[in-house]
Amino acid sequence: MFASAPSAITSSALLGRYQRFVVLFLLGILTMLLIAASGLIIRQQSRLLEEAFVRRGVVTLQHLVEVSRDTLKAGDRQTLTEIVYVTKETDDDIQAAALFNAQGTLVAASGPDVVLPIETVQVPSVVSVRDYLVGQSRILVGPIRNKEGDVLGLAYLRLSRAKITQIAVEAAGKLDALIVAVFVVVGVFLNILLKRVKLLAGKETQHMQQLAQAYENLQKLQNQLVEAERLAALGQLASSMAHELRNPLGAIKNAVYYIRDALKPTPLMKEDPALVEFLDLTDQEIKSATRIISDLLDYSREMKLSRQPTDVHALLRQIRNGLEVPANIKIVEEFEPVSLPLVEVDPERLRQVFSNLVINALQAMPEGGELRLRTRLVGAQDAAPALLLIDFKDTGQGIAPEEVGKIFQPLYTTKAKGTGLGLPISLSIAKAHGGTIAMSSELGQGSCFTVQLPFNREAA
């Protein structure tokens, strides 16, 4: 169920990221469609308008033809001029009206700017109404014939397209306004929609992220649990194995005791010195096996502290006095806080840590040297010191850089007879106290192990 969560998030996030582009794209297409549609509409409307306009012009032209035919035949220019003026007055769109004779000569005109758009020689060939587009004007030319069909002359009308163009422009303007309005409305609407969708998507994304986070945490926790369980199982196994080993070891030890006891009064022991040697060896090996088991148990056991107000300085002195210190090694005390208040620690456990570190230091100085035991209180800026530091600084052989990372690992040892559990146990004891052990070392110069303990003053 959870496995699909991450992919859902990706697609949702993608949707969120590209939504804006999709919407903008759609908006663009809509706009273009609108523009195209309005263009078409305008063009269609203009065409219709133009056709109607031309038809109206043609009707007027034919009327002019009918009215002027007889007069033209008679050649009465006065009347013809009146006719063209009247014709021009009938319609606002008519800019000019005029009449030409068969030779193409202007006979009557409503204004000065009347020019026939065709060659005069062609006049007889004009058999029907012709339509010319000249600038913003439309010029209609129609033949005036007698009953026999001969062309007597031409009727001329110049129509202004200004009105039509204006109508078209107005229509276009209105459409533009409409488009803008639609665009704005749609835009605003889409924007709101987008925001809402985005909000929802955002919420969903957030939700998904929370889910994913929860899932991740859950998995981490599960891994931790599995690991803890594994370690616990291992610890339990180690612990029960260690305990089970103590019984046979005890029996072996007893057996050796019996053999030694039984051989003592016999001459065998004197005859074969190796017998004693081997019995001693067996005892020693049993002892070292017992120690390994105890260390293993110490390490695998859950650290339970029994804290008591403890004088750490006194503890250090006890350890120092309790050990056989080689004559060529000098132990120097450097207790900075002259009177250290009692600290809430487990004295037994700390004794284990301190003596482990002291013994390690002594063993690191086979040629002799100096072990400096230093205590310091360091603190936050505020009044109360936060940490009690206890340095064990030797002038021994030091630890190679490549080994520094390993010395706190269980079962790692550089000593011939070490179990590789001393430092790991010390570290876990320090950690159980809420502290740790730091170390620095220089090959040939010596090492310094620093036990860091939270400074818990005994409750006053």
Added chain:
Amino acid sequence: MNDTQKARIMVVDDQAGVRLTLKGILSKKGYEVEVAEDGVQALALLQQKPFHLVLMDVIMPHMSGVETFLRMKQLRPDLLVMLMTAYAVQEDVRRALREGAYAVVYKPFDMDRLFPLLEEGLSRRPLVLVVDGSVQDRRLAKNQLLAKGYGVLEVENMDDCLKQIEERHFQVVLLDATTAGLPEGINFLKQIKLWQPEVAIILIANPGGDRALAQTLPLEAVARVQKPFEVETLLRLLKHYLPGFSREKE
């Protein structure tokens, strides 16, 4: 106990190796030894004949050593029982000591340490633990008490004191107040009482430290004597707190 009538000891352990070797060693030392594989066998054996001491494993199938001990106690209230365990201190072991088990030993143990413990138990002397940082003082007390027929163990600090308390049943703890770090060291006294509620703690006060001590005289201690003390005072106190001993001696 005379050499002529060596004690009869029962060894109870589910591990054949432990049973065999212990039987061999103890028999060789002259003890009469019987073995049992578990608590049920042990109880049956106890009903058949009297034993002076039982050496019993704690972790056994069916019935634990502690449970077996508690049942034995009902059958024979003054039976000496020593427990052996391969495990670290456990609550049920603590309970057994509280209920009067004589001692607990941790496997694998040194036979050289076990024999004095056995003999001390079999002697039935009241056992006094002398805790004093001063060698002269504790030697003095030890010799005087030994001369009067008490069993004595001496330790020089509280850690060793607690170790003894966790392993062995004492009738009296003779505790030097300075060594215990009183009045701050009151926790040690509480711990002693936690393990052995019935032990009589007699505090030895140093001259001068008396007043401070008197103010904080802990309830855990039954009595207090002042250094240097008359042996007679101490013996009177001991007799008072160990009425059983004086009867046995007569």
